[in-house]
Amino acid sequence: MTNRTHREVRLAARPQGPVTEDLFEIVEVPVPEPGPGQVLVRNTLMGVAAVMRTLMDETSVVPMPSYQLGEPLHGSAIGEVVAAPGTDLKPGDLVEHQLGWREYALLDAGQAHRLDPDLLPDPAGHLSQGPTAWMGVVRGAEVRPGDTVFVTGAAGGVGSLAGQIARLRGATRVIGSTGSQQKADRLIKEFGYDAVVIRGAGPIEEQLRRAAPEGIDALFDNVGGEQLQAAIAVANRGARLAIVGALSSQLSQDGPATTEIDTFSLLARSITLRGVALYDHLDLIPEWNAQFGKGLRDGTLTFPHARLRGIEQAPRALRELTEGRHLGAVIVEL
Template structure:
């Protein structure tokens, strides 16, 4: 079929105020000329994209100074994020054929031009549903397996347990032998769903009283592992309940990011860390590309066997992308949030 002359893309129209929430008015959906591939480049039609809390634009005029690529959203520029695209054209020496699906980071637009090296093809047999390639399962698996080294008998505390990472982290912890898994979330409804649907044993709820008191009631003997996506009060509570030789995997800092200060600090007792021999490890997928094949095998097998589910919500149409991010930040969905284009 002939290609259109224009396509739609979502741009950041204005930065949110430091004290204000992100709304759909901070974005604009515009028509732009269809991108033209150059030498060594691939043209794809995006089919599915994901949104994540880390995509929230900061009020800071120079978020790039943080050294975090996912925060570098500038007014007037197209937003970015993971997507699955269908190859429409590709140079013959790339090995990509028309109709192949590739995963890339140029979502928030209907068509994208990519360097061939930035468009790895999806293995159709790796996962039972292509949408699972947009999960945050790799982060969850890394934190559980390499970050904290979850083992049989552990009591594990997962912060942000109802998000795209946390819903999978708790399940991976159980697969790797955790005896008790506790999650944190923002509502009673989500807490009940974590227990009823995702194998959590208990949940603590932000705003329902001090996190430390709730965690102590859920884990009276303390915790062996923290899988942390939040930081702040929840990290401090975990340290108060940490057993000797506890392992903390830090994969996110949403308490800081959603307050618009991604570099905000969390005061903790270094003496407590030393006395109990607690290990804190920051872990990022950028440093563990070698683990991807092992993760895919385990995730694919667990999905096919029903040992893990991939909770997610789908909205339809690129115009829904701003709404998808806003609703995610407002805590309206359990698990990942995807947009079908």
């Protein structure tokens, strides 16, 4: 195996604005040899996420290690075990781990999570951002039967699942936001949204008031900025607002931005505003996987995603994700 090579994607330069493909380099390196207690995995699928743009900066407020210049990037991946000496894993086992962006990964056995190949009808589903969507709906916004729910960033990997989950939890009206009429039409026709406000089609608050004339009871916020401000303005008394992402700041070409919050409205209407992050709710992942597998099989849930093929497409995948080119998650087949 020492004569074999594989490809990995390294960070060549720090971004000064949007993601561009010249920030990456694809390097051919030897396939590593596993020692005792290590696992060699042939990666078959990897996911990209908006947080990766944040990790390309030298420092960030995200509690994850930033990418290092000249080193391969990292992120969620699925693959098959090639060799795992001295461990309870065996060749052919399907595992998930955090060393994507390369065709082969060498990691300690404790870093590889064995997957049940029968749990989901498509292994790519393990790379969905469903756990974050489930957490934000169930524990963040605490969606209840009869709620009117607003999901910002509804066409992304998280939002496209959050709307479906809100419906499963009994929401009677689900409103989303996105950046184009084409995506808005798909959200309504394919993913169960009742109405969609469109960024750039007029003030968000005005659009939201038309879509939710009786106000909103719960917010699943991926974006922040004007959309969060609009949600607070339209929120009913006792509304639950969950901050799950901050795309308006993460993907801003002008650097991190802050959102002015009307705290008096929160107080006067007893509105709850909370930030929730998956690393504090990892216990929900098995619950989500069971729900996801059931929903995919009985048709109550779908997994919207785009697939690009080949590790050389990974930089393009991240660029197109941050540009909003796709609806749902973006996955690379390796």
